[in-house]
Amino acid sequence: MQTTSPIVEKNKKEKTASKRKRQIFDAAIHLFLEKGVANTSMRELAVAVNMTTGGLYHYVKSKEEIVRMVTRNAIYAHESVKALRKSLGDISPNEALRACTKFWLTLEKTAQEQTIFLDRERVHMGADMQQVYSESVRSLIHFFESLLDDGVKAGEFEVDNVFLTAFNIYMSRIQFATKWWLLQDLFTAEEYATQQTNAVMKQILVDRNKIS
Template identity: 25%
Template sequence: MKQQTPKIKDIPTQVKNPDLVERRRRQIVDAAVQLFIEKGFHKTTTRQIANAAGFSIGSLYEYVASKEDVLYMVCDAIHAEVQRGLQSALARAGKGRDALSEMIREYFLVCHRMSDHILLIYQETQALPTQWRENVLESELGISGVFVKVLAQMATSGNMPHLDEHSIELIAHNITVLGHMWAFRRWFLARHYSIEDYIKLQTDFILGISTRSSEDIHSNL
């Protein structure tokens, strides 16, 4: 039998109030991100995380069991924020090119707000236990999957020339990576583009790709 991948709810807590757990864990996440970036995951101690979050070390362990739990919570916070943003954008925009444009915009804005968190995922995900790491990768694929669904709907409805399954999947992954690119190359990009400029240019680029035929795309690969 395949072992079930753990979820954020599986992180042990001694606190029974779920709203309080969510608030306190968000404080822990925000404090830990800066420490992990400045010192590195392995050199940061749980006591330092507790101090930065305004907790005693004992209080910290009421909400998490280990430093690895905190790192996983950082990853989960990003994915949860992205999913909320994409669902909200999809509800606002409806269908077609407007839906895709609105979703790209919302996704890039989340990447902008959570740039430090995204950098941390790239730097430290390998420090997670295997099952946590697998769950992070599943969540990443889930984000790309939302874009796959919208692109497939556009192809089916005639809002763009038909693209085959592989081309749609590749475009969806391009979108997710372009959002991450703002985070890990902002040291350069932010000097030359505002986030609004970046969103517009990349959206035009993505929509340009998505309106080409599969034959055009594959002939240039």
């Protein structure tokens, strides 16, 4: 006769527990996006995951904790762009910038929703999270600046204002996420990314034949 060991038991519970937490997390992002953080109640969130508030509080400490979770997670999108650059290794500044810009502009839908969340709900974050968020934004813009600098040094780019150009690349994505309601009838995410990327490259490339 076989009995399940206590450790396996514990792991099992932890697995379903983290599954539940994940479920709550996903539902929270969805509701926060649709109605805003302040307009989403814990009761609603509980209903969305087929629980009652009492049950919900078994998994999360407070509403604020959820906001923190979502915020932290959203910031990973920023890091993934830098990770891509590293994985690409030794390529030309032209190709590097194009690849990273395109990647940043086509991050999948979940990440897109998180971008909106960050951008819009800054006012509902605690002071500490606002700080973390700001740093993350600055860091990503700085990353694009360095890509631009590389190209300038290599003689491939000609850029009037490096910061502003980097800022605009960063913002192209935010624009798409926050103005989705306006753009969805006109572009797919893919088309938007392609065209904005081209617009950027056209602005800075010394040799315009390299656009393709």
